[in-house]
Amino acid sequence: MPPSEAGPAAAPTPPKRPTGRDVARLAGVSQATVSLVFSGSDAGHRVSEATRERIREAARSLGYRPQAAGRQLRLGRSGMILLAVPNLLGPFFGRVLTGVHEEAGKHGLAVVVSSGWGSATLADAAATSRFDGLLVCSPDDSQLGDLPPDTPAVFLDADPAVNRGRPTVELDVAGGMREAVEHLAALGHRRIGHLRSTHSAYTFRVRQAAFEHATRDFEVVELGVSLNEGRQAAFEAAHRLLGGPDRPRAVVCDDDVVASGLYQAAAELGLRIPADVSVVGIDNIPVAELLAPPLTTVDLPGEELGRAGVTALAALLRGEPAPEVAPLATTLVLRSSTDPAGEPS
Structure with missing residues (x-):
């Protein structure tokens, strides 16, 4: 048939979307183990951190994304956590957010950040199940009201004495x-x-x-x-x-x-x-x-603070106790803005 009489070209076959089975094959584990890790329900199944990281690395290399909507229907979760900070423009909180994002990705969690939320708004966000858990960083006194008792929450740079037993990660x-x-x-x-x-x-x-x-x-x-x-x-x-x-x-x-x-x-x-x-x-x-x-x-160490907070919150979401963390060490960085005392010039 002459080219002019040829029919329309066939549409290219879309690339095959990677599946959990592909991830399991690459990581050398069962498909059930992959499902446990990405559902966040591997508590009690003794999936080691090394195995979880191997599965996450295989997923990243394949471009695999779990079906978030299906996971939410099965588990009643949104896959999102809320990071509440006093001021979105504060440079220190940018460092905290960097650490939170880095660690959240390892646990299949997405992060929403908010600023200036009082205790009532935080409690409402928790009660309506928009978020699986809360990270409350450097709270001021208006954010220390009661959260629903069943809300997974971790406080960062906060007073452990007033958080009613909730996990707290402190800075020294x-x-x-x-x-x-x-x-x-x-x-x-x-x-x-x-x-x-x-x-x-x-x-x-x-x-x-x-x-x-x-x-x-x-x-x-x-x-x-x-x-x-x-x-x-x-x-x-x-x-x-x-x-x-x-x-x-x-x-x-x-x-x-x-x-x-x-x-x-x-x-x-x-x-x-x-x-x-x-x-x-x-x-x-x-x-x-x-x-x-x-x-x-x-x-x-804002990044370390953020990572430690997500690690603790992820444990709560898996039904495990949050690990205890000693106050994170601070360090004096010597530059050029100080001199020995002397008579004013």
Whole structure:
């Protein structure tokens, strides 16, 4: 038949979608084991973590995606968890979210992130079963109401004493604050300023208590800063702190955003960092390395915090007890924003 008389070309056969059977064959396990792992119901079946990871790796290489809708109908689950943070724009919470996403993918979970939710909204989200479980990070006091008792929930950077027995993953923020003050003391500073957060949250109360204890033999000048008002509020507080004739020659800031506001105030006042004022922050967000000079700061391991939280929540979803986690260690990262004490220039 001439080409002009040929019929329409046959449509290409769509590529075959990989199945659980394909994953099982590649991973060297039974199809039932694959189903157990991706349904999250392998508790009590003694599927080792090495086997689970081999199955997940096989699924990734094949492009296999479990049928989420069918899984939800079978298990009454959505496959989603909620991460509640105080401020979506806070750089530290971006680090936490990175860790949460990394770990959630290993457990077949999707993550929804929210900001500024009070206890009533969190309780409603849990009660309506929109989410399989909750991660509540650095909660302020308005988020500490009662959640439904059967809601799987894990608290991050929070007070374990008020979470009614729910798993809590803490950061050693007290140890980090002590290390910051001890660093300045080792440089000879005995009059230390503090730009402290006025946010009503456990993590900042711990920082404040640790600062007060570490500086009990020093002269202290403190000003409060509302973190919700951002760097402008920090700039104004720092301007007051550094603008007088009897300014402190060293300052600890409750987070790195506040420290960046202090840098701005120092520049406007003609003060040099660290020659005229030494500065230490807390968080170790990416901007800390970009400041001039780079900021000495306490690293809070946000990614590790997020991963540990998901690990605990995934255990709860499998019907297992959450593993106990010691407070995550913080580290003072020494850069160029501190100098030995001396006479003001």
